[in-house]
Amino acid sequence: MSSFNGSAPLLEALDVSKIFTRLTGDLTVLDDLNFALHEKQAVAVMGASGSGKSTLLNLLGSLDYPTSGRFLYRGEDLDFSKRSVVDHWRSRRIGFVFQNHMLLPDFTAMENLLLPARRLGPITPEVRQRAESFMETIGLIDRATHLPGELSGGEQQRIAVARAFINEPAIVLADEPFGNLDREIGGRLGEMLFGLRDSEGTSLVIVTHDPRLARKADTILELVQGKLNPIEA
Numbered sequence: 001m002s003s004f005n006g007s008a009p010l011l012e013a014l015d016v017s018k019i020f021t022r023l024t025g026d027l028t029v030l031d032d033l034n035f036a037l038h039e040k041q042a043v044a045v046m047g048a049s050g051s052g053k054s055t056l057l058n059l060l061g062s063l064d065y066p067t068s069g070r071f072l073y074r075g076e077d078l079d080f081s082k083r084s085v086v087d088h089w090r091s092r093r094i095g096f097v098f099q100n101h102m103l104l105p106d107f108t109a110m111e112n113l114l115l116p117a118r119r120l121g122p123i124t125p126e127v128r129q130r131a132e133s134f135m136e137t138i139g140l141i142d143r144a145t146h147l148p149g150e151l152s153g154g155e156q157q158r159i160a161v162a163r164a165f166i167n168e169p170a171i172v173l174a175d176e177p178f179g180n181l182d183r184e185i186g187g188r189l190g191e192m193l194f195g196l197r198d199s200e201g202t203s204l205v206i207v208t209h210d211p212r213l214a215r216k217a218d219t220i221l222e223l224v225q226g227k228l229n230p231i232e233a
């Protein structure tokens with residue numbers, strides 16, 4: 001796990017623990033976990049419900065902070081105490097796909113696709129061109145002006161997948177992205193996600209219960225008792 005194509009790690013978790021403090025007592029979800037993600041590597045994370053997969057993804061994307069341990073991006077510590085620095089890092093480097101598409105209902109498909117880009121500044125002609133090309137890739141160019149409510153669940157999630165790539169992120173994090181869709185549509189969206197990852201050269205961490213989807217990844221890991229273990233494909 002420490003080497004992939006002989007490259008240095010892009011994102012590393014070092015002895016990361018996450019403990020939730022609750023009235024009923026502390027809950028250790030991640031326990032001195034170590035992980036390295038390399039450039040262009042796709043990692044599938046499996047594991048029982050409640051094992052901490054979403055917690056891990058949230059930490060990798062700096063949406064939450066660890067109780068202890070470090071995260072290194074290209075060898076440099078992410079300083080979780082510097083909120084604006086971490087927010088900017090996340091906007092630039094990370095794309096997210098959640099189980100629920102999280103599209104804004106009053107914005108068109110195209111506007112939703114462009115949302116992460118707006119966070120970085122005005123939309124340039126280049127970015128708009130990129131978004132249109134993504135709309136072609138996902139087969140929704142003629143639906144660009146539709147609202148999410150006018151699209152099927154699979155179509156909504158196609159927008160959500162493309163949106164994760166709009167800012168040319170280094171890493172896309174996908175948390176059970178097709179868990180709400182039927183097998184066949186989920187399978188097609190899996191092809192699309194891995195296709196974008198290949199053409200964009202993005203690293204990917206995908207949480208999934210679907211072995212077919214997991215097998216598309218370069219590495220399959222299982223989260224068990226707060227740690228990541230390799231499992232056979």
Ligand SMILES: Nc1ncnc2c1ncn2[C@@H]1O[C@H](COP(=O)(O)OP(=O)(O)O)[C@@H](O)[C@H]1O
Binds near residue numbers: 029052054056
């Ligand atoms: N903010 C929180 N406060 C307290 N407990 C939490 C919080 N978030 C998650 N948990 C608990 O941590 C455990 C792991 O949750 P989660 O990461 O969502 O698991 P998974 O995604 O693998 O199903 C669960 O027992 C969950 O109830």
Ligand SMILES: [Mg+2]
Binds near residue numbers: 053054055175
């Ligand atoms: Mg989860």
